[in-house]
Amino acid sequence: MHELSIAKEIIAIVTAETEKKRLGRVETIHLRIGALSGVDPEALSFGFEAATLDTPLEGTRLVIEPVPVRATCRACGREFAVEDLVFLCPGCRSVDVDVTQGQEMQIDHLVVE
Amino acid sequence: MLAERKILALNLVSSPGSGKTSLLERTLKALGERVNMVLIAGDVQTENDAQRLIKAGGRIVRPIVTGGACHLDARMITKALEDIDLSAAELLFIENVGNLVCPSSYDLGEDMKVVLISTTEGDDKPLKYPSMFRRSSAFVINKIDLLGQSDFELARVKDNARQINGTLTTFELSCRTGEGLNGWYQWLEDQVALKKGRPPKQP
Numbered sequence: 233m234h235e236l237s238i239a240k241e242i243i244a245i246v247t248a249e250t251e252k253k254r255l256g257r258v259e260t261i262h263l264r265i266g267a268l269s270g271v272d273p274e275a276l277s278f279g280f281e282a283a284t285l286d287t288p289l290e291g292t293r294l295v296i297e298p299v300p301v302r303a304t305c306r307a308c309g310r311e312f313a314v315e316d317l318v319f320l321c322p323g324c325r326s327v328d329v330d331v332t333q334g335q336e337m338q339i340d341h342l343v344v345e
Numbered sequence: 346m347l348a349e350r351k352i353l354a355l356n357l358v359s360s361p362g363s364g365k366t367s368l369l370e371r372t373l374k375a376l377g378e379r380v381n382m383v384l385i386a387g388d389v390q391t392e393n394d395a396q397r398l399i400k401a402g403g404r405i406v407r408p409i410v411t412g413g414a415c416h417l418d419a420r421m422i423t424k425a426l427e428d429i430d431l432s433a434a435e436l437l438f439i440e441n442v443g444n445l446v447c448p449s450s451y452d453l454g455e456d457m458k459v460v461l462i463s464t465t466e467g468d469d470k471p472l473k474y475p476s477m478f479r480r481s482s483a484f485v486i487n488k489i490d491l492l493g494q495s496d497f498e499l500a501r502v503k504d505n506a507r508q509i510n511g512t513l514t515t516f517e518l519s520c521r522t523g524e525g526l527n528g529w530y531q532w533l534e535d536q537v538a539l540k541k542g543r544p545p546k547q548p
Contacts, residue, residue, distance in 0.1 A: 234416050234447035270450040270476040317475045318508055327511020331479065337450065 235272060238337070239279035243289055245339060250288075256345040258292045266299040266334040273298065301334030346426065347437060347454055352383075353540040354437040356453050358477060359461035360470075361443030364487040366394045367520035368461065368529075369438055370401035375530050377402045380537055381435045385409060385425050387417045387442045394440060405429055416447035419454055435537050445474040456540065457482035464488045465495055468502035471509045478509040483516070485529065490519040 246261055265271050273296045284290045301314040305321035306328040312321065319329050347354045357365050369384060376382070383405045386394040395408035407425040409417060422439060439455060441448045449458075460481040462470050465488060471478045478484070484506055492499060499517065506513055514532065518525030535545035 234414070234450060237414065237416075237418075238450070268476045268479055270446060317472065319479065319510060320508065327507060329511075335476075335480070 234270075235275040236279035236283065238271060239276055239283045242280065242294075242339060243283055243287070246289065246342060249342070250344070255342070258289060258342050258344050260293045260295050260343040262295045262297065262340040262342070264297050264299050264336055264338040264340050266336040267301050268331065268334045269337045271337055297340070299333055299336055301331060303329040303331050305329050346423070346431075350431055350434065351541050352431060352434050352437050353537050354439065354453070354455040354457075355536075356439045356441060356448070356455035356458045357461065358441045358445065358448050358458055358481070359443060359463075360445055360466060363443070363461045363463040363466065364520050365440050365443070365461055366397050368485065368487065369398055369403075369440060371520050371523070371526055372438075372530065372533065373398065373401040373403050375526065376533065377404075380534065381433045383407075383426075383429060383431065383434045383437045384440065385417075385422065385438070386440045387411060387421075389413060389415070389442055398440075405434070411442060415442055415444050416451050417441055417453060418451050422453050435541070436533070445470070445477045449474070449477040449480055457536075459483040459485060461485040461487055462502070464491050464497040464499075466497070468497045468499075469505055471502065471506040475509045478506055478513070481510065481513060483532070484510075484513040485516045485518065487518060487520055489517050489524060490522045 246258060250258060265273055277294050280294050284292060303314050303319060304311045305323060305326050307326035308324040310321055310323040320327055321329055359365050384398050384403050385407050386398055387409045388394055389411050392408040395406050398406045409421050409425055439453055458481040460477055516525060516529045518529055538545045
């Protein structure tokens with residue numbers, strides 16, 4: 233349910249950017265949302281649609297690229313995909329792993345008219 | 346703001362009712378004289394938790410009533426700290442809104458998240474809320490005095506947590522009986538010392 237606040241934050245960032253750079257109408261906002269970001273893409277799209285009604289961003293579409301979780305083992309250096317939320321190095325079985333992607337919540341780029 | 350003053354900031358997260366406020370009450374009573382603490386208590390409604398912390402001896406306590414929002418964000422923390430004299434502060438506790446989902450997405454400027462669960466909850470919580478457990482550094486299992494009263498198994502919750510985050514520092518304690526709390530206090534004092542650049546005391 234925090235997706236609505238995140239949608240509002242996205243709207244504020246995009247609005248500030250389009251005003252600063254005097255851009256035209258924003259057609260699409262491209263986001264990268266990690267599987268571990270704690271954000272539900274569907275709820276985010278719904279929140280975005282609701283929060284943009286009667287604003288210059290009404291009708292702008294969110295395009296969400298899901299980012300899978302990957303990690304690097306601190307013990308042996310192996311880089312691996314985290315599947316089924318098992319944060320265990322498949323090489324040396326160490327649990328001391330750094331998540332390298334999958335936690336992000338980023339505005340990647342905008343497509344404007 | 347917190348980093349330059351070398352104040353250790355801990356973001357305490359859990360489901361509603363796991364015992365965040367109880368843990369802070371205990372911590373205030375035990376360490377209040379030795380460690381200079383600032384506490385922020387976030388709630389959707391009421392300042393009840395903040396009142397409890399003041400009653401437990403908290404000298405600097407600030408409530409944040411979110412009025413519906415399911416999490417705290419960094420702006421709220423900045424605002425809550427605005428009028429506080431932080432010059433002597435050593436430890437900032439942020440008691441988040443009871444919720445294991447939304448607060449995981451918000452960085453409040455903390456050094457660490459401490460995730461709390463109690464033995465009256467499901468022992469599969471680490472698997473259900475992986476984002477929160479992954480982002481936490483310490484894991485407190487509260488209400489161990491009630492073990493055996495439910496299907497909660499200590500070994501299972503620790504296995505589940507280890508699968509998500511094998512580097513969690515884990516505490517098993519009871520805020521009601523006081524069992525296990527000494528390890529928590531010691532860890533807190535060590536972390537405060539480390540933050541200041543001093544080696545922790547040897548036991």
